[in-house]
Amino acid sequence: MGFHKRLRFFLVAFLSCFCCFVSKAVAQSSSPFNFTQDGFVDAILVNIDSEKKLDWSVLSSDSNFTSTVTLVGGEDFGRNGDHLIPANWTSSSTPIIGYARYKKGTGVVWTVLDGESARSVTFGKKAAYHVSGGDYDNDGINDMAMISASGAATMRTNPFSGTPTDVNVKFSKRHKKRGKAFFYDPDGNGDRLALLVKAKNRNHLVSYDIAGKRTRARFIGRNKKAIRDVVPIQRPNGTDAVLLFLNRSAGTMNVRIQDPDNGQILFNKNFTSDKTILVGDYLDASGGEFALRDDDGGLTIVNPWTDPETSTTITNPAGVVADHINVFTFASTSSGGGEGSSGGGGSLGAVCPSIASFGAGRLWKPAADAEDNRRGKPALLFTGGSKSGVSSGAKNVYASNGEKICQLTYKASSIPGVNNGAAHFFSGWVGGCSLTAGQMASKARQAAGNTNVYVQWKGSTCLNVGDPTGRKGSI
Ligand SMILES: [Ca+2]
Ligand SMILES: [Ca+2]
Ligand SMILES: [Ca+2]
Numbered sequence: 001m002g003f004h005k006r007l008r009f010f011l012v013a014f015l016s017c018f019c020c021f022v023s024k025a026v027a028q029s030s031s032p033f034n035f036t037q038d039g040f041v042d043a044i045l046v047n048i049d050s051e052k053k054l055d056w057s058v059l060s061s062d063s064n065f066t067s068t069v070t071l072v073g074g075e076d077f078g079r080n081g082d083h084l085i086p087a088n089w090t091s092s093s094t095p096i097i098g099y100a101r102y103k104k105g106t107g108v109v110w111t112v113l114d115g116e117s118a119r120s121v122t123f124g125k126k127a128a129y130h131v132s133g134g135d136y137d138n139d140g141i142n143d144m145a146m147i148s149a150s151g152a153a154t155m156r157t158n159p160f161s162g163t164p165t166d167v168n169v170k171f172s173k174r175h176k177k178r179g180k181a182f183f184y185d186p187d188g189n190g191d192r193l194a195l196l197v198k199a200k201n202r203n204h205l206v207s208y209d210i211a212g213k214r215t216r217a218r219f220i221g222r223n224k225k226a227i228r229d230v231v232p233i234q235r236p237n238g239t240d241a242v243l244l245f246l247n248r249s250a251g252t253m254n255v256r257i258q259d260p261d262n263g264q265i266l267f268n269k270n271f272t273s274d275k276t277i278l279v280g281d282y283l284d285a286s287g288g289e290f291a292l293r294d295d296d297g298g299l300t301i302v303n304p305w306t307d308p309e310t311s312t313t314i315t316n317p318a319g320v321v322a323d324h325i326n327v328f329t330f331a332s333t334s335s336g337g338g339e340g341s342s343g344g345g346g347s348l349g350a351v352c353p354s355i356a357s358f359g360a361g362r363l364w365k366p367a368a369d370a371e372d373n374r375r376g377k378p379a380l381l382f383t384g385g386s387k388s389g390v391s392s393g394a395k396n397v398y399a400s401n402g403e404k405i406c407q408l409t410y411k412a413s414s415i416p417g418v419n420n421g422a423a424h425f426f427s428g429w430v431g432g433c434s435l436t437a438g439q440m441a442s443k444a445r446q447a448a449g450n451t452n453v454y455v456q457w458k459g460s461t462c463l464n465v466g467d468p469t470g471r472k473g474s475i
């Protein structure tokens with residue numbers, strides 16, 4: 001009897017889960033990352049296994065993101081710390097997975113899984129912005145782009161299919177330094193490689209098309225707060241608007257969508273979830289949607305094109321959810337915005353203008369007790385007032401000379417309320433440096449002659465960890 005009861009419970013839970021989602025119409029348009037051929041983007045799911053390797057799958061759009069589809073070759077493809085570059089690399093209708101990794105003496109190596117074999121292309125310098133997800137020549141196949149520290153930029157079409165072609169353009173060095181790289185398609189003629197440049201009064205949007213034609217628009221509004229991400233989002237008419245993901249105070253994020261021609265604000269809302277943002281055509285409603293990863297690990301997909309906007313929540317996907325748009329850099333030190341200035345030492349004061357000690361609500365654990373790659377590696381936890389205002393961006397760990405030696409990345413808790421609802425950052429999570437405390441200490445000694453390290457906290461304040469192999473603070 002007990003067995004039957006349990007079975008029925010599962011069945012009811014399963015059905016009620018299914019009922020709350022809208023049914024999908026037939027495919028309307030081609031999608032940039034659609035494994036299940038239903039016309040809608042699937043969410044990419046990555047897990048790090050105990051050997052630090054990446055296991056890939058997708059949350060399929062045709063199951064309303066409730067079921068996981070395993071990918072052929074998706075087991076152990078890439079490793080912790082790699083940047084994800086899943087895209088239509090070889091055909092406009094078949095997305096494949098891939099990753100980018102910096103290799104000393106070689107450059108940035110982009111590797112994709114073409115059928116059963118991995119293929120690699122070297123493209124881009126360490127300090128450049130690397131942009132994956134754009135299609136500049138509008139053939140439906142993903143292209144590579146990079147903007148180097150000098151502002152010199154290259155769009156490479158057909159890197160893994162046909163004959164690669166490079167188109168070189170030049171942004172100003174100042175724009176590269178102050179800008180966020182992305183791409184967008186304003187008119188259906190292909191993506192433009194773009195920088196959204198923060199300025200005192202108005203932001204500037206500077207972009208190049210594949211023919212090398214430059215456009216520049218002034219944007220309504222300015223942002224005192226840091227711009228976390230800039231991504232394209234498809235409007236109901238099929239062309240792209242520009243979505244800005246902005247830091248606000250106390251764990252609040254602002255999502256703003258603007259018309260790329262004149263900066264007109266099309267959508268503007270604050271969200272208390274301050275986590276990752278994904279963009280894609282996930283739902284049947286026309287135009288693209290954006291998705292936010294919540295505190296409790298759930299994923300909320302928001303359709304910004306209805307008034308008021310509508311949203312759908314997906315419960316706790318088991319892994320890191322990603323989309324096909326990725327802008328990344330391998331620069332080893334970071335300036336104020338946490339993005340891409342070129343390498344070199346500097347001083348601790350440049351990266352940590354103010355320094356605090358570990359007090360209540362802040363905890364440095366030298367060895368996390370998680371089951372996966374996080375195990376035995378440092379974890380950083382914040383609760384209460386020490387947690388408020390802490391962004392979910394990666395937290396850099398610096399040696400005492402200001403050299404970045406590691407980064408910890410945020411992981412939403414799979415068990416709400418664990419450790420008093422603490423925000424967790426790990427060395428061994430996706431995008432983290434994966435060093436143990438002992439390795440961190442020896443890296444700090446190499447850099448600065450002592451084992452003391454400092455970790456970013458909130459705003460421009462860092463916490464003095466001291467020797468990373470010891471436990472600091474309490475929650
Ligand atoms: Ca799909
Ligand atoms: Ca594995
Ligand atoms: Ca292309």
Ligand SMILES: [Ca+2]
Binds near residue numbers: 282285289
């Ligand atoms: Ca849609």
